[in-house]
Amino acid sequence: MKQQRKAFTLVEVMLAVGVIAISVSAMIGLLVAIANNLNLIRQQNKAVSLLSNIETTLQMKKFDTVLRWVANPSEPYIIYFWDEYQNPDDPDNSSMLTFSSEDGGKSPKLPPSTEDLEKGEGEVYRVLLSLYQGGLKGQRVRIDDDSEYSGGAVSSDAQTYALSYIPIKVEILADPRDDIINGTGDPSTNEQRLIYEDIIMKMR
Secondary structure, eight states: OOOOOOOOOOHHHHHHHHHHHHHHHHHHHHHHHHHHHHHHHHHHHHHHHHHHHHHHHHHOOHHHHHHHSSTTOOOOOOEEEEEEEESSTTTTOOEEEEEEETTTTTTTOOOHHHHHHHTOSEEEEEEEEEEGGTTTTOOOBBBTTTTOOOSSSSOOOOTTTTOOOEEEEEEEEETTTOOOOOSOOOOHHHHHHHHEEEEEEEOO
């Protein structure tokens, strides 16, 4: 007598499909999370490398110029950084150079032009430079005033500024090339795009 072969019921098939669907969804979610983490690590590595560019830019500027940039902490100074192919007409030359809005021939405080963007790839890094108020707490910041600094703007005149240094808060944000913010941006968007923060000093 032949043994009768048992078939899967519809309920069993549906349960199996459901388990597979959940597993696939979980795997896709995991892969997306891994990709996002790798992208963030790449952006943070780029931000760390940009810090030396920022320090060089500040060193090349006069003390009074930088003081005017950051004297009012509620109005950060903006520098944009982006990468361009060294030779965009040669597909075999993949080396890239980093440019900034402070470079000669560029527009200070403005994002790269469409023409600049066509020469490279990757995010545009928007750097906000502002007075680090915590670095001035308890200090006398005006030559003609003996009171201690308690917050807010300082004199933008280097002749009346009492200290030999300016503590500067550096915030580096990654803007997608198709959504570059012109200006300081709103707090909500900036919070999502902030990838690196640091404090640097500008000396007289």
